[in-house]
Amino acid sequence: MAGTNGDENVKVALIQMSVSDDPDANLERALKLIDESARKGAQIVCLPELFRSRYFCQSEDADNFSLAETIPGKTTEMLSKTAKRNGVVLIAGIFEKRTRGLYHNSAVVIDADGSLLGTYRKMHIPDDPHFYEKFYFTPGDTGFKVYATKYGKIGVLICWDQWYPEAARIATLMGAQIIFYPTAIGSLPGEEKSAEGMRSAWETVQRGHGIANGVFIASVNRVGKEGTLDFWGSSFVSGPFGEVVAKAGATRDEIVMARCNLHEIDVVRHEWPFLRDRRIDAYKGISSRFIDEKD
């Protein structure tokens, strides 16, 4: 863990990558990009959601369940070796087979010594045209999670989770200092709102979580056209004041490197002490589906 004298730098790398139709080639490439990130000084490296395969949720096809794997399994073994060799913390999205007929959209966290710290199972599952995730993934049943890694306590949430302020808030209350969002988001041709408007909303809502909670946000998306979907990249890291500190483009493979000084969280929370004034006596409505009018 870094010192507490005002310099608590953590170097984060987000691997924004395109994904081929060969899961083994994708894994091999991801491992090389982790090596490259480590050479550049990264201490925590995050891969996108479901990085081993094309985004298969564009159709409902039971054959795609063959892409799933157990945790631990081949992917986590390879990631563990790579984490240990480089001394980096890894976060990676995995299509998890928990048992026969029970699958999750998961992310593993591997510590810098190669040990598997845990598995987060995506809590909010979308289902929209070309994002038929409810067919494949059972919503997570183990709640929100944070992980005490060698380089700081981090939260891990996945894609659709990023639209939910509750998820970021709970991760913060559990002690997360950086919240990672492995993501696969893109646009369809002819959508009502432009891809640019969507990208902007996507970034804004996450930066908003960062501001409301005084935490770093690190969000990594894939790029490239797959079937009908155009994944828009734009992976970014924002600070506890909401400022974007590093950002990728919309189309190319890139490693986004960012230095996160965790001490800034103290500075920002002292200036704007939101956590001090929360009205925890008055939030129980959050657990309602809707608060219907009384007659």
Next chain:
Amino acid sequence: MAGTNGDENVKVALIQMSVSDDPDANLERALKLIDESARKGAQIVCLPELFRSRYFCQSEDADNFSLAETIPGKTTEMLSKTAKRNGVVLIAGIFEKRTRGLYHNSAVVIDADGSLLGTYRKMHIPDDPHFYEKFYFTPGDTGFKVYATKYGKIGVLICWDQWYPEAARIATLMGAQIIFYPTAIGSLPGEEKSAEGMRSAWETVQRGHGIANGVFIASVNRVGKEGTLDFWGSSFVSGPFGEVVAKAGATRDEIVMARCNLHEIDVVRHEWPFLRDRRIDAYKGISSRFIDEKD
């Protein structure tokens, strides 16, 4: 109430104003600006937080309690007449004397027929150098509120509330379609983060609430230098997709006019159905102060 055929326009006016040291002159001026907003077609008009007086919370001085007034009282009577005469809904920030020695930072909602629909008492009370609100205001004890006005169901929150995603979420779950934030926010000389960075964070977190909830946001701030504080204006309205639809500058008195088509809320929520997928079984941590590690 407007129709449901895709055209459910509501015209909103935010009165961004500077405030003199004469409460009666401020009220008179506010009433004129409401008339002017109505002439421009406004249906819902919102005044800033504590609009009748200078921002007295820059020091802790018991003499300032003499600025408080009852609800109903002179200000609400004058506002009611103006609302009725113009057929507009009004939202206005009032320093409320609830009884001797018990004061709130409140906002009243007056319907287009002049009737007082209710009083919201600010739930989150800040206390920072030159914002000594905890000296003056007891935190609201009546929870979050929405109001079914002639022109739509609205939520009303006040200033510091705007940093809390819980408040915007609960207002949404209670049916708010537009959330109004009467505000008094500004910067001090020599602050660590620039006024521009703060304004940006302030706008971003609120637009984020709008996106996460699929609601319109209408936030109105005062302008001008008062004592040490420089109030930065920048009042704005954003849509349910987070896009800024109208915005004032940082220094001048302005009436911000915006057309809010409430039908857009359906459109946006159909495209990104966040409310459908909330994990209300998993949010109970929100009611914790902090979720301490178990040993």
